Amino acid sequence: MKTIQFREAICEAMSEEMRMDESIYLIGEEVAEYNGAYKASKGMLDEFGEKRVIDAPIAELGFGGIAVGSTMTGNRPIVEYMTFNFALVGIDQIINNAAKIRQMSGGQFPCPIVFRGPTASAGQLGATHSQAFENWFANTPGLKVVVPSNPYDAKGLLKAAIRDNDPVIFMESEQMYGDKGEVPEGEYIIPLGVADIKRKGTDVTVVSFGKIIKEAYKAAEILEKEGISIEIIDLRTVRPMDTKAIIESVKKTNRLVILEEAWPFGSVATEIAYRVQEQAFDYLDAPIQRINTADTPAAYSPVLMEEWLPNAQDVIEAVKATLYVK
Amino acid sequence: MKEITKETYINWYKDMLFWRKFEDKLAAVYIQQKVRGFLHLYNGQEAILAGCLHVMELGGKDKMITAYRNHVQPIGMGVDPKRVMAELYGKSTGTSHGMGGSMHIFSKEHGFYGGHGIVGGQIPLGAGMAFGDKYHNTGGVTICCFGDGAARQGSLHETFNMAMLWKLPVVFIVENNGYAMGTSVERTANHQDIWKLGLGYEMPCGPVDAMNPIKVAEAMDEAMERARRGDGPTFLEMKTYRYRGHSMSDAQHYRTKEEVEEYKKIDPITQVLDIIKEEKYLTDEEIKQIDKDVKNKVAECEKFAEESPYPDKQQLYDMVYEQENYPFVKHK
Numbered sequence: 001m002k003t004i005q006f007r008e009a010i011c012e013a014m015s016e017e018m019r020m021d022e023s024i025y026l027i028g029e030e031v032a033e034y035n036g037a038y039k040a041s042k043g044m045l046d047e048f049g050e051k052r053v054i055d056a057p058i059a060e061l062g063f064g065g066i067a068v069g070s071t072m073t074g075n076r077p078i079v080e081y082m083t084f085n086f087a088l089v090g091i092d093q094i095i096n097n098a099a100k101i102r103q104m105s106g107g108q109f110p111c112p113i114v115f116r117g118p119t120a121s122a123g124q125l126g127a128t129h130s131q132a133f134e135n136w137f138a139n140t141p142g143l144k145v146v147v148p149s150n151p152y153d154a155k156g157l158l159k160a161a162i163r164d165n166d167p168v169i170f171m172e173s174e175q176m177y178g179d180k181g182e183v184p185e186g187e188y189i190i191p192l193g194v195a196d197i198k199r200k201g202t203d204v205t206v207v208s209f210g211k212i213i214k215e216a217y218k219a220a221e222i223l224e225k226e227g228i229s230i231e232i233i234d235l236r237t238v239r240p241m242d243t244k245a246i247i248e249s250v251k252k253t254n255r256l257v258i259l260e261e262a263w264p265f266g267s268v269a270t271e272i273a274y275r276v277q278e279q280a281f282d283y284l285d286a287p288i289q290r291i292n293t294a295d296t297p298a299a300y301s302p303v304l305m306e307e308w309l310p311n312a313q314d315v316i317e318a319v320k321a322t323l324y325v326k
Numbered sequence: 327m328k329e330i331t332k333e334t335y336i337n338w339y340k341d342m343l344f345w346r347k348f349e350d351k352l353a354a355v356y357i358q359q360k361v362r363g364f365l366h367l368y369n370g371q372e373a374i375l376a377g378c379l380h381v382m383e384l385g386g387k388d389k390m391i392t393a394y395r396n397h398v399q400p401i402g403m404g405v406d407p408k409r410v411m412a413e414l415y416g417k418s419t420g421t422s423h424g425m426g427g428s429m430h431i432f433s434k435e436h437g438f439y440g441g442h443g444i445v446g447g448q449i450p451l452g453a454g455m456a457f458g459d460k461y462h463n464t465g466g467v468t469i470c471c472f473g474d475g476a477a478r479q480g481s482l483h484e485t486f487n488m489a490m491l492w493k494l495p496v497v498f499i500v501e502n503n504g505y506a507m508g509t510s511v512e513r514t515a516n517h518q519d520i521w522k523l524g525l526g527y528e529m530p531c532g533p534v535d536a537m538n539p540i541k542v543a544e545a546m547d548e549a550m551e552r553a554r555r556g557d558g559p560t561f562l563e564m565k566t567y568r569y570r571g572h573s574m575s576d577a578q579h580y581r582t583k584e585e586v587e588e589y590k591k592i593d594p595i596t597q598v599l600d601i602i603k604e605e606k607y608l609t610d611e612e613i614k615q616i617d618k619d620v621k622n623k624v625a626e627c628e629k630f631a632e633e634s635p636y637p638d639k640q641q642l643y644d645m646v647y648e649q650e651n652y653p654f655v656k657h658k
Contacts, residue, residue, distance in 0.1 A: 056488070057484075057487060057488065057491070059484035059488065061450065062481065062484025063450075063484075063488065065447070065450020066451075066454035067454060068450070069450060069452060069454015069456075069458070070455065070458040071454075071458075072434075072458065073455045073459050073466075093447070093450060096443075096447055097442075097451060101440070102646065102647070102648065103645045104426045104440070104441075105422055105426065106421065106422030106423040106425045106426065106645060108432050109439070110648045112648075142646050164649070166649055
C-alpha cells in the first residue's frame with residue numbers, strides 16, 4: 001500500500017486508463033498547462049501531449065457537447081468541470097444528448113463518457129458555488145452517478161467509470177482533493193453500483209455518500225463513547241443505488257438515518273426513505289431521520305454557513321432520535 | 327468536383343421527387359393519426375441535401391447530423407426508406423426500433439448521426455464527431471446542419487469558436503428557410519445575413535442559393551475539400567424555403583400564400599426537371615414512368631410500416647444502458 005492524496009488518486013486513475021486505451025482523452029478548463037484547477041491532472045499534459053489533454057475555453061456547453069459528439073466517432077472522453085455548478089450552463093448536453101442518444105438511436109450510439117468535477121460546498125463560497133446536484137443527475141435514466149468519499153474509492157471507482165460504456169457523472173469535492181489515504185500499489189477496480197460498509201455497527205444505520213460522510217465518522221466516535229453503535233454505509237454510487245445493502249443493514253439495526261449534503265426536497269435521502277419504507281417497513285422501530293442542508297441557497301457568512309451545513313452534532317441528534325434517547 | 331452529368335440530373339430528379347412524395351405521404355398518414363408526435367417536413371429544401379450528397383463520400387466515411395427535420399437525409403444517404411417510415415409508425419422495424427420517432431432518425435452504418443430534437447443541441451455534437459474523425463485520422467468530414475432558429479443559440483458560438491481553434495473537419499450549414507417556427511429571421515436578430523456570424527471567428531463563410539442543387543454542390547465541394555485538407559470548418563448559409571408549416575400544427579399566419587407561391591416558381595425539383603427537358607435527357611414517357619415508380623415506392627414504404635409489428639414492451643428497458651440487467655427503479 002502507499003499513501004496518496006485524493007487528487008493523486010484521480011490523476012492515477014485517469015493516467016492508468018489512458019495508457020491502456022488510446023481513445024480516452026481529458027478535456028476541460030485548465031486541465032493541461034495549468035495542471036488542473038485543483039491539480040488533479042498534474043503531469044498529464046507532459047505524459048500524453050496536447051492531443052489527449054486538452055485545455056478548453058470557458059464554454060461548458062460547447063466542450064461538453066463536443067465530447068459527447070466524439071463518442072459517436074469512437075472516443076471515450078473524460079470531461080472535467082471546474083465544479084458541477086458550472087456544468088449547469090452545459091447540462092443540456094448531459095441530459096438531452098449523453099443520457100438519451102443510446103436509446104433514441106435504438107442502441108446504435110453508446111455514450112462512453114465521464115463527466116467529473118467537484119460537487120457540493122467548499123467553504124464560504126456563497127450560493128452559486130455550493131450546490132450539490134447528485135439527485136438531479138440521478139433522476140435521469142441513462143446516467144450513472146458516482147460520489148467517492150476517500151482516495152481509495154476515488155481511484156477504483158474512477159477507473160470503473162472510465163471503462164463503463166454508459167455516461168457517468170463522477171462527483172468529487174474541492175475539500176477532499178488534499179485528503180490522504182492508502183491505495184494498493186497495483187491496479188484495482190471498484191465496481192459501480194455497490195455500496196460499502198465503512199463502519200460496522202449494531203444500533204442504527206447511517207447512510208451517506210461523498211465528503212459529508214466524514215461527519216458521520218466523527219459522530220460515530222462520540223456515540224461509541226456513549227455506548228451507541230452506528231453502522232455507516234457509503235453508497236459510493238447514487239445511481240444505480242445499492243438498495244440491498246441498505247435494506248440488509250436496516251433489517252439488522254431497525255433504525256435509519258440518512259446524511260446528505262444537498263437540499264432536502266426530492267433528494268437522494270427522500271428516495272432512500274421511500275425504498276426502505278417499501279421494502280423494510282416492518283423492520284423499522286422508529287421513523288427514518290434525514291439530515292440535509294437547509295432548504296435555502298447557501299449563504300456566505302460563517303454563522304449562516306454553519307447553520308446551513310449538516311454536521312456531526314446533527315448526526316448524533318438524529319441517531320438519538322431514532323433510539324428515542326436524549 | 328465530381329462532374330454533374332446527365333445521370334446526376336436524372337438521379338437528382340428521382341431522389342428529390344421521392345423525398346417530396348415521401349413527406350407528402352407522412353403528412354397524409356399523420357392526419358389519419360397513424361403517425362403521431364411532432365412532424366416536420368422538408369418540402370422545398372431538397373436541393374440542399376441533393377447538393378451535399380453529390381460531394382459526400384457515402385458509406386460511413388463522411389457524416390451528417392441535423393435537427394428534427396430529418397426524414398429524407400438518411401434516405402438520401404442510403405437508408406431503406408421503409409425503415410424510416412416504420413420508425414415514424416413506432417414499429418420495431420424502424421431505424422431506432424420505434425425508440426426515436428419522427429425527430430430522431432439514426433443510421434450509423436450510413437453515416438447519418440441524427441435526428442436531434444433540441445434546437446441547436448446537435449451543433450456541438452457535429453463538431454465532436456469531427457473531433458473524433460480528426461483524432462482517429464479517418465479523413466471523414468461531418469456536415470452539421472441546423473436551422474435559422476438554431477443560429478441564435480449560444481451552442482453555435484461556443485462550437486464555432488472551438489471548431490476553428492482546433493481546425494475540425496466540419497462544414498456547418500444553416501438551412502435558412504426564413505422562419506424559426508413562426509418567427510421570421512428579421513424578427514430574431516439585428517442582422518439578416520446569418521453567414522456573417524462566421525466572420526467573428528474568421529471562419530470561411532458565405533451565402534448559397536440553396537434552391538439550386540448545382541450551387542449547393544459547388545459551395546459544398548469547396549468546403550469539404552477545405553476540411554479534408556486539414557484547414558478546418560466552413561459556414562454556409564443555405565438560402566432556402568419550406569412550403570409546409572414548421573410542423574403539422576402550424577396555421578402559418580406569419581406569411582402569405584403569395585410568398586409561398588413565389589418560391590414554388592424556383593422550386594428545386596422543377597429547376598432540375600427543366601434542365602432535363604431542355605437537354606432532352608429524358609422523354610416525357612420516361613418522366614411519367616419515374617413519377618409512377620416514385621409513387622409505388624412510397625406506397626411500398628407505407629405498406630411495410632403498416633404491416634410491421636410494434637416492439638415488445640420489454641424493449642423500453644433494453645436500450646437505455648449498455649450495461650446488461652441495469653436495475654431500473656420499479657415505477658408501479
